[in-house]
Amino acid sequence: EPEVTQTPSHQVTQMGQEVILRCVPISNHLYFYWYRQILGQKVEFLVSFYNNEISEKSEIFDDQFSVERPDGSNFTLKIRSTKLEDSAMYFCASSDSRGLLAGTQYFGPGTRLLVL
């Protein structure tokens, strides 16, 4: 069964450093998302991406964040200058607009980011 994959599974970085989180969405999906979950809190939306552009972003997704689909398979989230409060589990998701499960978002296993 197709699945969303994410690398790395864990990332430890120093405050102020740049990190890139990588995702490979399900191959025939057209919509891509990043979410995060701070420990003990709910899963919260960061950004959605469609047709090579951002379709929606949350207040969390400020100028320090960017997303890119550099090739036909990868979808990346970059944090330019990490802060302590960026420590969280980051989930990538993808969805299709067709079929019975149109709109269902499938999630990757997550990247645990720890900023020291």
Add this chain to the structure above:
Amino acid sequence: DQQVKQNSPSLSVQEGRISILNCDYTNSMFDYFLWYKKYPAEGPTFLISISSIKDKNEDGRFTVFLNKSAKHLSLHIVPSQPGDSAVYFCAASGVNDFGNEKLTFGTGTRLTIIP
């Protein structure tokens, strides 16, 4: 911003009995609802969904009920099995011009199935 609420942080159910997880929402623009199951240190796993044009959707042991007038949905698991022990998230979305909108999640309910 509590557009999706799961008021029970935890629930314990005897194996073989029915588990009922509840979710309330406030945004009347939501028209698609999903339940996800999550184990620690893993991503949410899709379980079942329902469109606002329906009031019930069933898939094996899982049934989701939607009461639009009450802005309430529930997930029924019957019979409950030990492997069902996990955190269950309710999520909701609308549809925007691009087709698929963001998901808004509830805070989750930790379900424990007692053997």
